[in-house]
Amino acid sequence: MAVTDQDHDQDNFSSISWTEHDPAVNAVAGQHGHHAGEASAARRSGRELDPHGLGSEKLECTVGSPLKENDGSKDAFISYLITTHVRIRDCAKQPRPSSFGAEEAILALDCNVPSPSSVRHKQLTWTCSTHQSTFQSFQKETTTVRRRFTDFVFLYKQLMRDYPATAVPPLPDKQRMEYVRGDRFGPDFTLRRAHSFQRFLTRLSLHPILRRAPILHSFLESPDWNATMRSRSARASLSTDPSNSSGVFDNFADTFINAFTKLHKPDRRFIEVKDKSDKLDEDLGNIEKIVARVVRREADLETDLKDLAEQFQKLIALEPGVEPEVHAFAASIQDTAAHLHTLRDVTDQDYLGSLRDMQAYSLSLKNLLRAREQKQLDYEQLTEYLNKSTAERDSLQSGYASSGAGSFIRAKIEDVRGVDHEQARRERQRKLELRVEELTNEVERARATSDMFDDEVVREVADFERIKRAEFKAQLGGLADAHVGFYGEVIDIWERYIKEMDQEGVAAA
Structure with missing residues (x-):
């Protein structure tokens, strides 16, 4: 089933031009970076x-x-x-x-x-x-x-x-x-x-x-x-380190703090994706309301047709002379109601459900965008911490002590304790050197993780759009086929009824 260029032009995400990051970044720490690297390799091998x-x-x-x-x-x-x-x-x-x-x-x-x-x-x-x-x-x-x-x-x-x-x-x-x-x-x-x-x-x-x-x-x-489920569950429980029990609370604290932290340099690519995802959800919600109303009206029409057929059946007792005609007419109405019920099932169970499922799928993409923001936040916060530590180290190396309240209190405490200020300064400088070195490595790993995650999200958006396009075509095609089948059956029912009535009229004449 091919898709025309016009379909691509009407697409929500295809108009976004992506800037590719360096794919050579491989050194990424943590589970997310590991799987992101595997996904990148799998994608590259597949796209060949x-x-x-x-x-x-x-x-x-x-x-x-x-x-x-x-x-x-x-x-x-x-x-x-x-x-x-x-x-x-x-x-x-x-x-x-x-x-x-x-x-x-x-x-x-x-x-x-x-x-x-x-x-x-x-x-x-x-x-x-x-x-x-x-x-x-x-x-x-x-x-x-x-x-x-x-x-x-x-x-x-x-x-x-x-x-x-x-x-x-x-x-x-x-x-x-x-x-x-x-x-x-x-x-x-x-x-x-x-x-x-x-x-x-x-x-x-x-x-x-x-x-x-x-x-x-x-x-x-x-x-x-x-x-398979038992073995995987057992491996997952064995791989869980009891010493990391506080990791859940640490992650929760990080998430809570980052919820009130904004990105310093938001990526315009993903802002457009989020805006268009929000628009897609809004449109799907409006269409869902309309389709749900159509389903209710189809159900009401089906009930009315069944009631109409039942009332015509009651006319047979009052007008026995037209029993064959009335009976055939009531049967045609019943058949129409049955086909309408089939159409309603397709609209309600399949198409309406597909709209809700697509909204849920769009939410999964938004969750991935939030995870990407988390990676960028980690990188920006580590960079900010590194800059502060570097500035403090440079200040100590230049011989100028900080004039803040913390430095003043620390100096007074050292005086009370009889600590040598020069020795304390060299010790702080040594610790700052170690901290800057450690933070530099962490910043590089965070940058690599963030860049690789950006690349994966870019591909995920393209995959989401392709899957969404194929699903919409299939669902709309199925709904159109159901309507074509319904109206075709209804035409056959009433043409057959008219033909039967014409034959009876000729026979009566």
């Missing part, structure tokens, strides 16, 4: 194969058939059947499109959700099928596994932990009100969640880094996923 960094692999997924397990017990839950089909494809012999359709020629994710089907033991199943992949990590051409909501949550948390420099697509909400009302196993809720899981897998498969994540491949293929 295609401009979007997707490579020659092809991955397709399908979600459907919700299954209710442990029915009748307090531990009842809904699982999702994931079928993965792997097929090697020779992309070198095929022409590569020059427009946005390149990633669709290389990778496609088709998610088809059938209606919930009754299975024995009164269970209800989701089916998620993944087709056509050249990933070497997949063991079979076709695999089928079953996953529940908590499995998706574990996958999401692992991706968030392993890839902090990426905007990981969010999962659908827990929907606690469904648990309160007791209809969390109803078809409306399960199908709505199925569509959200489809979009989640679609976004992962279209992301050049996340689609290659080993944990995602295990999620789609591993027959013993519970063991």
Whole structure:
């Protein structure tokens, strides 16, 4: 499915010109820098194969058939059947499109959700099928596994932990009100969640880094996923250092302080991204309200059509002479209401849910922008601290003591204690030299981390925009197909009714 140049012009983020940083910066301390470096390497290797960094692999997924397990017990839950089909494809012999359709020629994710089907033991199943992949990590051409909501949550948390420099697509909400009302196993809720899981897998498969994540491949293929979760949880608990228990409070304190600290040199690139993300959220919110109103009116129209058909059925007892005509007319109205119900389900469960999911995805991008600001704040604050320490060191070296209140009090205390002022000055100078040296190294590491994070965020914005564009096209195309199908069926219904009435009129004549 190709995208015209006009589609690119109407895009929210594509008009932003990015300034590339030096990609040779590799020495980055901490987990964020480590994964950012891995992501950069993966992106570079992927972009050698295609401009979007997707490579020659092809991955397709399908979600459907919700299954209710442990029915009748307090531990009842809904699982999702994931079928993965792997097929090697020779992309070198095929022409590569020059427009946005390149990633669709290389990778496609088709998610088809059938209606919930009754299975024995009164269970209800989701089916998620993944087709056509050249990933070497997949063991079979076709695999089928079953996953529940908590499995998706574990996958999401692992991706968030392993890839902090990426905007990981969010999962659908827990929907606690469904648990309160007791209809969390109803078809409306399960199908709505199925569509959200489809979009989640679609976004992962279209992301050049996340689609290659080993944990995602295990999620789609591993027959013993519970063991994988236990082993990863055990490794995470063992890697946690008890001596770093205060790190949570330190991070909280840093976050709290930085919340009231502004950047000295805000990057205009990311300001534009944030502004356009806010505009996107506002537009999605307005469209969501309109579509929700359309859904309510479609539901009201469906109810009115059913009531109208029922009232016409009652006319048969009063006018038995026109029973065939009235009965056919009422049946046509009933069929129209049934097709309208199908259209409403597509609009409500699929399209309306996609708008909310896109708002959540946009929030993930904003969170990544805030994380980038945190890196820049760390760099600026370390630089400011380094400048102060350097100025204090230079002041001591020049022989001029500071005239502040702190220096005056320190001098008086040294007099009381009988400390040699010259020796104390040399000791302070030595400590300042060590502090300046340490801060210089920290500033360099913070700068490298900030620059690499900037590069990753720039690529993430481009990936987000590409995924958003593909998702909007698919969702709008599905909504348009549903409307075309609805009106086509309605035309057939009433043309068939008119034809039947004409035939009866000719027969009566």
